[in-house]
Amino acid sequence: MDKLFLLAMNGLIWGLIIALIALGLAIIFGLLDIINLAHGDFFMVGTVLAWATLQSTGSFWLAFIVAPLIGFILGALIQQIVIKPIRNVAMLSIVATFGLSLILQESVRITYGPTPGRILPPIQNTIHLFGVDYEVYRLFAAVVAILALGGFFLFLQHTKLGTWMRAVRHDREIAVAMGIPAGRVYMVTFAIGFALAALGGVVAAPITTVDFRGGVDILPFCFMAVIIGGLGNLPGTAAAAVLLAFLEGVIQSVADPTVARIASLVLMSAVLLLRPQGLFKGLTR
Amino acid sequence: MSEPTLRTEGLTKRFGGLIAINNLNLSLAARRLHAIIGPNGAGKTTLFNLVSGLLPPSEGRVFFEGRDITGLKPHQISRLGIKRTLQVKSVFPQLTVAENLWITGQAGRGFLHPLRAATSDRQTREMVERTLAQIGLSSLSGRQAGTLSYGDVALLEIGMAMISQPRLLLLDEPTCGMSPAETERTVSKIRELSRAVDIIIIEHDMEVVFEIADDITVMAQGAILACGSPTEIAADERVREAYLGRDEDEDYVEDAARA
Amino acid sequence: MSAKAIERSLWALFAAFMIAVPWIVPAVISSFWVSVIAEILIWSLLAASVNLLFGYVGLLSFGQALYFGFGMYGVAIGIQDLGLSFWPAFALGIVASMTMALVTGIFAVRLTWHYFAIITVVFSLIFYFLALTNKWLTGGDDGINFALPPTLNIGGFSKSLTDPIFQYFFVLCTVALCFFLMHRLVGSPLGKAFLAIRDNDMRASLIGLNVYLLRLIAFVLSGFLAGVAGGLFAFFGRYASASYMFYHVSGEAVVWAIVGGAGTLLGPLIGTTLFILVREIVSTHWEHHSLIVGAVAILAVMFAPKGVVGLWNDFISSIAERSGAPAGAVELRTEP
Numbered sequence: 001m002d003k004l005f006l007l008a009m010n011g012l013i014w015g016l017i018i019a020l021i022a023l024g025l026a027i028i029f030g031l032l033d034i035i036n037l038a039h040g041d042f043f044m045v046g047t048v049l050a051w052a053t054l055q056s057t058g059s060f061w062l063a064f065i066v067a068p069l070i071g072f073i074l075g076a077l078i079q080q081i082v083i084k085p086i087r088n089v090a091m092l093s094i095v096a097t098f099g100l101s102l103i104l105q106e107s108v109r110i111t112y113g114p115t116p117g118r119i120l121p122p123i124q125n126t127i128h129l130f131g132v133d134y135e136v137y138r139l140f141a142a143v144v145a146i147l148a149l150g151g152f153f154l155f156l157q158h159t160k161l162g163t164w165m166r167a168v169r170h171d172r173e174i175a176v177a178m179g180i181p182a183g184r185v186y187m188v189t190f191a192i193g194f195a196l197a198a199l200g201g202v203v204a205a206p207i208t209t210v211d212f213r214g215g216v217d218i219l220p221f222c223f224m225a226v227i228i229g230g231l232g233n234l235p236g237t238a239a240a241a242v243l244l245a246f247l248e249g250v251i252q253s254v255a256d257p258t259v260a261r262i263a264s265l266v267l268m269s270a271v272l273l274l275r276p277q278g279l280f281k282g283l284t285r
Numbered sequence: 286m287s288e289p290t291l292r293t294e295g296l297t298k299r300f301g302g303l304i305a306i307n308n309l310n311l312s313l314a315a316r317r318l319h320a321i322i323g324p325n326g327a328g329k330t331t332l333f334n335l336v337s338g339l340l341p342p343s344e345g346r347v348f349f350e351g352r353d354i355t356g357l358k359p360h361q362i363s364r365l366g367i368k369r370t371l372q373v374k375s376v377f378p379q380l381t382v383a384e385n386l387w388i389t390g391q392a393g394r395g396f397l398h399p400l401r402a403a404t405s406d407r408q409t410r411e412m413v414e415r416t417l418a419q420i421g422l423s424s425l426s427g428r429q430a431g432t433l434s435y436g437d438v439a440l441l442e443i444g445m446a447m448i449s450q451p452r453l454l455l456l457d458e459p460t461c462g463m464s465p466a467e468t469e470r471t472v473s474k475i476r477e478l479s480r481a482v483d484i485i486i487i488e489h490d491m492e493v494v495f496e497i498a499d500d501i502t503v504m505a506q507g508a509i510l511a512c513g514s515p516t517e518i519a520a521d522e523r524v525r526e527a528y529l530g531r532d533e534d535e536d537y538v539e540d541a542a543r544a
Numbered sequence: 545m546s547a548k549a550i551e552r553s554l555w556a557l558f559a560a561f562m563i564a565v566p567w568i569v570p571a572v573i574s575s576f577w578v579s580v581i582a583e584i585l586i587w588s589l590l591a592a593s594v595n596l597l598f599g600y601v602g603l604l605s606f607g608q609a610l611y612f613g614f615g616m617y618g619v620a621i622g623i624q625d626l627g628l629s630f631w632p633a634f635a636l637g638i639v640a641s642m643t644m645a646l647v648t649g650i651f652a653v654r655l656t657w658h659y660f661a662i663i664t665v666v667f668s669l670i671f672y673f674l675a676l677t678n679k680w681l682t683g684g685d686d687g688i689n690f691a692l693p694p695t696l697n698i699g700g701f702s703k704s705l706t707d708p709i710f711q712y713f714f715v716l717c718t719v720a721l722c723f724f725l726m727h728r729l730v731g732s733p734l735g736k737a738f739l740a741i742r743d744n745d746m747r748a749s750l751i752g753l754n755v756y757l758l759r760l761i762a763f764v765l766s767g768f769l770a771g772v773a774g775g776l777f778a779f780f781g782r783y784a785s786a787s788y789m790f791y792h793v794s795g796e797a798v799v800w801a802i803v804g805g806a807g808t809l810l811g812p813l814i815g816t817t818l819f820i821l822v823r824e825i826v827s828t829h830w831e832h833h834s835l836i837v838g839a840v841a842i843l844a845v846m847f848a849p850k851g852v853v854g855l856w857n858d859f860i861s862s863i864a865e866r867s868g869a870p871a872g873a874v875e876l877r878t879e880p
Contacts, residue, residue, distance in 0.1 A: 035658055091657070092849055094606065095844075099842040102841070103838035106834040106835040223662060256677060269666050272662065337750060358749070359750055360754045368750070369750060375746070380739055393751070398733050445751065449752070
């Protein structure tokens with residue numbers, strides 16, 4: 001029973017973090033029509049930046065600003081240099097992001113090194129919950145994720161840039177005709193996508209490993225959240241991420257973690273084939 | 286009275302709240318060239334999409350030569366002999382002109398051999414050469430279709446329609462965007478075709494319509510407004526109101542009808 | 545010299561070189577490179593399976609490693625657990641991969657564009673994880689090693705792949721046969737139908753082509769190529785491992801196919817050759833050759849999406865145009 005609680009809680013909190021990362025993927029996929037195979041590596045870069053910030057400044061908290069900022073800049077650069085020029089061969093963008101993924105992984109391997117490392121959580125206490133000593137940092141991570149998610153949705157609804165993003169996603173031609181600078185919107189979207197993933201990386205770093213392959217597992221999970229939640233349905237994506245991670249956590253208490261992963265993948269296939277608009281369409285409009 | 290070529294029964298198509306085709310009961314006799322005209326948004330192309338199977342109807346049935354083809358897939362309807370062109374001219378851009386015709390000629394056959402060289406099929410090759418001559422594109426046979434001029438693409442489309450030995454041909458705005466000379470060429474090809482094939486054309490060019498159509502159906506807001514011979518339609522008050530509404534254009538229609 | 549004549553003499557040179565490899569290469573460099581060339585040939589079939597779907601039908605599959613894996617494990621499990629001899633094991637691998645392609649294709653081919661690519665990855669991930677966890681059958685990441693039964697056993701005459709020259713020619717002949725079949729396919733009515741679907745699938749259905757069925761056929765044929773590659777791989781290394789079913793393998797095959805030239809016959813071979821040669825040469829001095837793969841992938845998409853062979857074809861056509869090649873005769877090309 002304790003184990004179940006632990007895994008369920010961990011799953012829930014992990015889901016909140018993944019929701020953040022998956023939203024980054026969702027806006028890139030939804031707005032720029034790109035299957036970003038490097039998105040897991042954006043997350044991984046976030047974990048590495050957290051480690052680097054800790055090493056150089058001694059403060060982990062600084063990473064919460066540094067990593068998303070660097071992620072934003074990198075994202076903008078990548079969009080301008082690589083993504084924008086290939087708009088006319090859209091189907092091949094997946095190949096370009098695959099190349100990007102290789103470059104990111106290998107670059108980290110060269111600079112950071114091949115051995116996985118750990119970051120100690122900045123808050124080391126545990127709190128007694130439902131008969132288990134639960135890490136306070138995880139609760140803190142959950143709060144940060146929720147705040148970030150909330151902030152992101154507020155940004156989309158209430159800022160000019162956010163409104164532009166929603167307009168371009170809804171109908172690009174009309175948006176351009178109304179004078180919205182679509183090119184700039186694309187750049188910012190990709191940049192925010194990277195930044196969100198990097199932020200997720202910082203939040204997750206103390207509870208996972210810092211490893212150049214750290215993105216490989218995250219990527220399919222993010223895609224699952226986007227597809228099952230429904231393309232273009234951002235709240236749906238966040239909800240799907242939390243739900244999937246929670247379910248996987250629960251299943252892990254009785255079965256092999258890989259079984260949980262296979263079950264999620266099968267669910268994702270079913271959604272793709274039977275209800276491509278996602279499971280949550282119509283529930284959140 | 287022989288079986289009508291195309292008949293619809295209570296055909297309705299809704300897109301969400303919008304009714305594109307409203308309880309349409311159409312009956313087009315065989316051995317005639319029909320024109321369907323009407324203002325933009327009348328549902329003409331939607332009708333073609335329903336007949337050719339690209340869209341499923343919300344309600345109602347479609348009959349081709351007496352046979353219920355409602356709900357069949359596009360390739361099945363094509364194999365029954367209904368061929369169509371699209372409003373925006375569309376061929377196979379990376380294939381050559383000859384290959385475009387070739388594959389259209391082969392497509393209806395059913396079995397496609399996976400290993401024998403396509404060039405070895407003499408029958409199809411002769412059909413392609415004949416059709417090329419008929420549409421006047423023999424000199425461009427090796428050209429990639431994507432590099433053709435707009436007028437030539439339209440001719441190629443007609444060639445593709447011809448080579449497939451259609452029983453019913455649906456032409457969606459065949460002279461759209463053409464110069465007067467190209468329009469002449471296209472109109473004469475259509476007339477030639479109509480000797481052997483039932484044709485339904487959607488057109489906005491009134492001169493063309495009144496020149497070649499045997500019957501005209503006027504559609505507005507997803508329903509039939511009027512139906513009859515060119516002279517009847519030219520004289521019909523409702524047609525003028527719905528379609529035109531301005532004096533200069535009334536004269537234009539009358540002139541075209543008398544031309 | 546006309547374009548056709550140039551092409552024919554290049555082909556003859558190429559064929560002669562490939563046949564002479566087991567003697568020329570050890571004399572000039574070392575016999576190690578003979579097995580590298582054999583490996584290139586095997587992997588080029590995987591790239592060819594990607595190319596068949598993408599270049600000729602317009603479907604980008606990022607999951608061909610799945611069918612490669614089934615071919616590979618069909619052979620390994622066939623020999624190891626079922627005691628099959630050479631040819632039955634090979635047949636098992638091919639049948640397994642084609643069946644898998646059929647079963648997954650029935651679902652996958654209903655989707656297009658992004659969703660098709662995604663579902664091919666998803667399917668391949670599902671089976672990757674299944675292979676990983678069912679260690680009793682697949683050996684997981686560590687894999688299975690097995691002893692190689694003889695290829696030919698007629699009377700007293702026995703030939704096995706442990707003989708490096710025989711192994712090279714076996715691989716060469718198999719791969720050449722597959723490329724020849726692809727060449728026939730592309731020039732055939734079925735091949736032309738594929739191209740039509742690639743160019744304009746709506747038009748294709750309007751002229752009477754059953755687009756779904758044709759895509760499914762192409763998918764199974766690609767599964768065949770990937771399965772042959774997997775089987776050859778297993779024979780070559782006497783080894784099978786789940787790690788070869790991971791989506792990175794699929795992804796690399798896609799890069800090889802694109803860089804080599806999508807929609808061309810030799811594109812997959814050229815692309816695979818380029819990357820594996822670079823890997824072999826670079827990795828002796830520098831272990832980070834993946835950086836080069838990634839960079840080339842991006843550069844190719846940005847500056848040369850038609851790939852090496854595509855650029856070469858454009859070059860040849862511009863020569864042909866300038867020398868005034870005649871049009872007029874009904875022309876159906878064998879290489880689109």
